[in-house]
Amino acid sequence: MSSSGSVTHWVGRLQAGERDAAQQLWERYFVRLVGLARKRLQGLRPRAADEEDVALSAFDSFCRGAERGQFPQLHDRNNLWRMLVVITARKAVNLRQRECRQKRGHGAVLDEASLQQGSGSSITPGLEQVLGREPSPEFAASVAEECERLLGRLAKEDLRAVALWKMEGYSINEIAAKLGCSPRTVDRKLWVIRRLWEQEPLP
Amino acid sequence: MSGRPHPDLVTLAAAAACQIDDICDRFEAAWKAANETTPRPVIEAFLGDTAEPARTPLLGELLRLDVYYRQRLGETPRAEDYATRFPSIASAFVVRTATIPFS
Numbered sequence: 001m002s003s004s005g006s007v008t009h010w011v012g013r014l015q016a017g018e019r020d021a022a023q024q025l026w027e028r029y030f031v032r033l034v035g036l037a038r039k040r041l042q043g044l045r046p047r048a049a050d051e052e053d054v055a056l057s058a059f060d061s062f063c064r065g066a067e068r069g070q071f072p073q074l075h076d077r078n079n080l081w082r083m084l085v086v087i088t089a090r091k092a093v094n095l096r097q098r099e100c101r102q103k104r105g106h107g108a109v110l111d112e113a114s115l116q117q118g119s120g121s122s123i124t125p126g127l128e129q130v131l132g133r134e135p136s137p138e139f140a141a142s143v144a145e146e147c148e149r150l151l152g153r154l155a156k157e158d159l160r161a162v163a164l165w166k167m168e169g170y171s172i173n174e175i176a177a178k179l180g181c182s183p184r185t186v187d188r189k190l191w192v193i194r195r196l197w198e199q200e201p202l203p
Numbered sequence: 204m205s206g207r208p209h210p211d212l213v214t215l216a217a218a219a220a221c222q223i224d225d226i227c228d229r230f231e232a233a234w235k236a237a238n239e240t241t242p243r244p245v246i247e248a249f250l251g252d253t254a255e256p257a258r259t260p261l262l263g264e265l266l267r268l269d270v271y272y273r274q275r276l277g278e279t280p281r282a283e284d285y286a287t288r289f290p291s292i293a294s295a296f297v298v299r300t301a302t303i304p305f306s
Contacts, residue, residue, distance in 0.1 A: 155221075158228075182271045185231055188264055192224045195217040
């Protein structure tokens, strides 16, 4: 599924209550959701299951919200991706805060099974409960501002276009076709973008 | 082995990376403008007097673009085409990696 029309089609079907549309969107976005969660979880103990839990929970929240018509602005792939980013980032932050509290309170990080065993206690609710919050408008705005700030560091229009298209899931070959350049040029520009963002001074 | 840019590009300062990108953009534009009356761009002319550490990764990128556009014209670039002109770069490696498709 590579065209904007395909995404729009499946989003429309999802909003109409067709569950198989969720599978189509899932296959397209899950890997990137895991990648986003991984970045937000850096510094914690690496556990693939956690990253997948975050992405899974984010996608589930997204599907349920779309079915309930909570995202009236959700009409194309750009808004879809933005919404998924915000939900995933928020859930990763929640998980990170939860794990930090576990470290302080017990001296060890509990896994999902441990959390579920303790879910009867108000002190250690299950991971599902921790991940069950939706992003606040303030957090969504801060994520959007951060994206805009990073894009603003790219002085050339073609670099901004490549960054946006890549975040939206286009392949290098697809972006090259859009720009009318070689795939190698797109790959080079991605390296330049990373260099510009990596050399950003810390706040 | 991937078809990624020259490894030196990965550790290059952002300003130098932007400089390489600009030069490569002009080189590619010249290739796209080339026809029966407009000559192909020459790598040496775009390499100019660019100094290290940007020179080697710039040469690698220009060479890969050259290979790409020659292939689009139906040619079969060989490492020997570049080895004598640019003895400082492993042209065989560059030609080989330039032909690996992106996904």
